[in-house]
Amino acid sequence: xxxxxxxxxxxxxxxxxxxxxxxxxxxxxxxxxxxxxxxxxxxxxxxxxxxxxxxxxxxxxxxxxxxxxxxxxxxxxxxxxxxxxxxxxxxxxxxxxxxxxxxxxxxxxxxxxxxxxxxxxxxxxxxxxxxxxxxxxxxxxxxxxxxxxxxxxxxxxxxxxxxxxxxxxxxxxxxxxxxxxxxxxxxxxxxxxxxxxxxxxxxxxxxxxx
Amino acid sequence: xxxxxxxxxxxxxxxxxxxxxxxxxxxxxxxxxxxxxxxxxxxxxxxxxxxxxxxxxxxxxxxxxxxxxxxxxxxxxxxxxxxxxxxxxxxxxxxxxxxxxxxxxxxxxxxxxxxxxxxxxxxxxxxxxxxxxxxxxxxxxxxxxxxxxxxxxxxxxxxxxxxxxxxxxxxxxxxxxxxxxxxxxxxxxxxxxxxxxxxxxxxxxxxxxx
DNA sequence: ACAAAGTACTGGACTGTATAGTTTATTTCA
DNA sequence: TGAAATAAACTATACAGTCCAGTACTTTGT
Numbered sequence: 001x002x003x004x005x006x007x008x009x010x011x012x013x014x015x016x017x018x019x020x021x022x023x024x025x026x027x028x029x030x031x032x033x034x035x036x037x038x039x040x041x042x043x044x045x046x047x048x049x050x051x052x053x054x055x056x057x058x059x060x061x062x063x064x065x066x067x068x069x070x071x072x073x074x075x076x077x078x079x080x081x082x083x084x085x086x087x088x089x090x091x092x093x094x095x096x097x098x099x100x101x102x103x104x105x106x107x108x109x110x111x112x113x114x115x116x117x118x119x120x121x122x123x124x125x126x127x128x129x130x131x132x133x134x135x136x137x138x139x140x141x142x143x144x145x146x147x148x149x150x151x152x153x154x155x156x157x158x159x160x161x162x163x164x165x166x167x168x169x170x171x172x173x174x175x176x177x178x179x180x181x182x183x184x185x186x187x188x189x190x191x192x193x194x195x196x197x198x199x200x201x202x203x204x205x206x207x208x209x210x
Numbered sequence: 211x212x213x214x215x216x217x218x219x220x221x222x223x224x225x226x227x228x229x230x231x232x233x234x235x236x237x238x239x240x241x242x243x244x245x246x247x248x249x250x251x252x253x254x255x256x257x258x259x260x261x262x263x264x265x266x267x268x269x270x271x272x273x274x275x276x277x278x279x280x281x282x283x284x285x286x287x288x289x290x291x292x293x294x295x296x297x298x299x300x301x302x303x304x305x306x307x308x309x310x311x312x313x314x315x316x317x318x319x320x321x322x323x324x325x326x327x328x329x330x331x332x333x334x335x336x337x338x339x340x341x342x343x344x345x346x347x348x349x350x351x352x353x354x355x356x357x358x359x360x361x362x363x364x365x366x367x368x369x370x371x372x373x374x375x376x377x378x379x380x381x382x383x384x385x386x387x388x389x390x391x392x393x394x395x396x397x398x399x400x401x402x403x404x405x406x407x408x409x410x411x412x413x414x415x416x417x418x419x420x
Numbered sequence: 421a422c423a424a425a426g427t428a429c430t431g432g433a434c435t436g437t438a439t440a441g442t443t444t445a446t447t448t449c450a
Numbered sequence: 451t452g453a454a455a456t457a458a459a460c461t462a463t464a465c466a467g468t469c470c471a472g473t474a475c476t477t478t479g480t
Contacts, residue, residue, distance in 0.1 A: 223428090223429085254429080254430090255429060255432090256430095256431090256432095257428095257430070257431085258429055258430080261428075261429080
């Protein structure tokens with residue numbers, strides 16, 4: 001806790017450790033990872049690792065927290081051009097494709113697997129991943145839908161319900177396939193686009209106004 | 211391999227070991243589980259465990275395979291009353307509720323977490339889980355949809371695409387919540403019914419014929 | 421029926437290895 | 451000179467898998 005900068009402990013080593021630990025944990029899981037490996041692969045002595053992080057658990061929590069944050073902002077940074085009066089179908093399609101493209105990467109898939117496998121040991125991490133992942137996405141979408149709805153361009157009762165429907169219409173199938181079948185099951189850009197388009201079509205059939 | 215019944219090795223102990231191992235693996239994960247615990251909790255000596263199963267890996271594979279099979283048949287055994295000329299909405303709703311009720315149990319959720327966490331070490335198990343889970347469901351649904359479609363009561367292009375859409379409209383949100391937020395996030399029967407109804411509504415808006 | 425022979429099982433000690441975290445003596449560098 | 455870092459040895463524990471000596475059960479031949 002408190003501050004890692006109590007004295008002049010090198011920032012570069014701190015991040016070197018975090019980076020190495022990230023790779024090791026992603027590859028081997030929490031129990032499978034080993035602190036000697038992490039130290040060696042950070043180019044740092046084991047003692048230094050323990051100078052920067054109190055324990056394996058602490059290190060793991062920081063690692064997962066950091067990737068989760070990074071991934072979350074990657075998803076939500078680009079584009080928020082919500083209010084444009086363009087074709088709604090167009091808007092939803094590009095939203096869907098961006099979402100799919102960002103989330104369906106080996107790294108984020110592996111993070112999900114890791115966190116899900118450790119729900120028992122680290123329930124907090126999974127909760128945070130849910131909040132910064134699906135939940136954050138759905139809240140953002142719900143806001144957009146409400147605005148569209150007020151302009152009479154969408155017919156949405158409960159905007160959160162609609163957002164969840166849209167989100168999972170788009171994400172669920174490829175996400176679940178990739179989770180269980182591995183990175184080879186990640187669809188290519190073409191398939192992604194077709195899948196996203198069908199999701200948009202279904203959504204607009206249920207919530208559209210025209 | 212070959213046969214466990216080469217001689218008169220007791221079936222009761224075999225299943226006692228499997229049952230105990232199931233609990234231990236579900237609770238602690240693959241690496242977290244420990245063969246002494248499994249032996250003790252089977253009421254059997256460690257030597258006997260190794261007489262019935264060659265190694266921890268073998269035992270794990272059998273355990274996961276067995277729960278997967280059980281779960282899969284639980285989902286697919288009850289009801290296949292497809293061709294009845296009832297209300298389609300009614301049919302879909304009951305299908306959805308049954309599916310949700312069977313899958314959203316702590317045991318099956320924990321199995322999914324376990325298998326997902328071990329995709330790296332045991333990719334085959336995850337593949338089998340996918341095939342006997344979502345894939346099997348979607349194939350069955352696709353068959354039903356095609357029949358409805360031929361009778362002109364549904365307007366489905368690619369039946370697999372439609373089946374996937376329906377399946378995930380119904381399953382994705384509660385499944386993902388429960389995966390990450392734990393068993394407390396499993397919705398009660400009322401919530402389940404409302405969620406299923408909205409899924410059916412969306413699906414019929416896109417694929418219905420009326 | 422009965423005994424001999426083989427098979428299953430037990431309990432516990434044992435081997436070998438892995439690994440989280442600590443300690444110590446030494447070196448680097450500001 | 452003094453904090454930060456290093457390397458390497460060390461502690462303590464955990465655990466997969468094996469070995470062994472002895473007990474109990476099942477089968478088979480008579």
